[in-house]
Amino acid sequence: MLKGLIGKKIGMTQIFDEAGAALPVTIIEAGPCYVTQVCTVESEGYSAVQLGFGEVKPKSLTGGQLGHLKRNNMPPLRFLREFREKNPELKEGDQVTVEVFKVGERVDVIGTSKGKGFQGAVKRYHFKGGPKTHGQSDRHRAPGSRSSTTTPGRVYKGARGPGHMGNDRVTVQNLKVVLVDTERNLIGIHGAVPGAKDGLVLIKEARKQ
Amino acid sequence: MSEILKAIAAPSNPNVPQVRPGDTISVFVRIKEGNNERTQEFRGTVIRERNGGENANFTVRRVASNGVGVERTFLSCSPRLEKVVVHRHAHVRRANLYFMRTRTGKNARLKQKFN
Numbered sequence: 001m002l003k004g005l006i007g008k009k010i011g012m013t014q015i016f017d018e019a020g021a022a023l024p025v026t027i028i029e030a031g032p033c034y035v036t037q038v039c040t041v042e043s044e045g046y047s048a049v050q051l052g053f054g055e056v057k058p059k060s061l062t063g064g065q066l067g068h069l070k071r072n073n074m075p076p077l078r079f080l081r082e083f084r085e086k087n088p089e090l091k092e093g094d095q096v097t098v099e100v101f102k103v104g105e106r107v108d109v110i111g112t113s114k115g116k117g118f119q120g121a122v123k124r125y126h127f128k129g130g131p132k133t134h135g136q137s138d139r140h141r142a143p144g145s146r147s148s149t150t151t152p153g154r155v156y157k158g159a160r161g162p163g164h165m166g167n168d169r170v171t172v173q174n175l176k177v178v179l180v181d182t183e184r185n186l187i188g189i190h191g192a193v194p195g196a197k198d199g200l201v202l203i204k205e206a207r208k209q
Numbered sequence: 210m211s212e213i214l215k216a217i218a219a220p221s222n223p224n225v226p227q228v229r230p231g232d233t234i235s236v237f238v239r240i241k242e243g244n245n246e247r248t249q250e251f252r253g254t255v256i257r258e259r260n261g262g263e264n265a266n267f268t269v270r271r272v273a274s275n276g277v278g279v280e281r282t283f284l285s286c287s288p289r290l291e292k293v294v295v296h297r298h299a300h301v302r303r304a305n306l307y308f309m310r311t312r313t314g315k316n317a318r319l320k321q322k323f324n
Contacts, residue, residue, distance in 0.1 A: 010211055010214060013214045013219075014218065014219055014263045014264055015218065015219050020239065020287060020289035022287065027213060179217070181217075186213065188217065
């Protein structure tokens with residue numbers, strides 16, 4: 001059975017477990033997702049399941065997108081994402097709901113982190129910056145040297161420095177499922193997940209358990 | 210906060226009444242030791258109250274043996290709180306009674322408020 005869902009991050013709150021301990025919980029509105037396509041080794045060269053999520057007005061999709069969904073009489077869906085699955089037991093048109101996850105299971109959550117804009121090396125890579133005293137001026141948050149001297153005479157590619165931060169695809173592994181609400185299609189995950197509220201998140205079975 | 214989050218957030222504990230800074234209260238906390246569960250009383254003065262929905266909390270200060278001050282913070286929504294009894298109110302002019310930490314003996318008394 002496929003263990004994957006597409007969802008929307010609602011926000012964070014606090015609940016209590018049976019022992020009475022307070023847990024920080026991220027609430028995700030996940031599914032119901034439709035199986036929009038089943039990829040097989042014979043036809044596509046790899047096996048996967050494509051899920052669709054987020055109903056929209058038909059006019060906000062292109063004709064090609066509508067035609068892709070029309071094959072299985074599905075509503076217009078905004079997001080289509082593939083989940084790799086060795087032996088997909090699902091058929092096109094099936095629905096996947098939060099019931100695939102049980103309380104206590106471990107999941108990986110993928111999201112797009114909040115954009116931070118152009119940031120210096122101190123915030124972006126946790127550089128230490130310069131000394132704060134001993135006659136320093138304008139060097140407090142400077143990155144320092146980026147490379148060697150005449151040899152090689154240039155900065156190696158990939159050297160860390162200031163630049164655009166955030167707005168990246170980020171995976172957080174091994175988060176615990178603490179709440180599954182099948183009525184409202186909600187899933188509660190212990191701890192924080194990447195991205196802003198209303199952001200798209202993918203939930204998968206944990207790779208490293 | 211969105212309506213969905215409000216519905217999910219921990220419900221308020223009906224056994225916890227409104228407490229104010231300066232109140233002398235007893236908090237009865239369920240404690241689990243191995244397989245046994247018992248209730249422990251913690252009696253002292255409320256020196257801080259924080260609002261915040263499911264994260265609302267209050268801090269109780271008591272002076273234990275040898276004049277050692279002990280402060281404990283309780284989450285108002287916590288199901289571990291069996292009951293909270295308010296013994297007396299006090300006239301205080303501050304929201305946070307941190308000045309109580311530096312006071313000992315008779316100096317650490319608060320003027321009772323009757324209502």
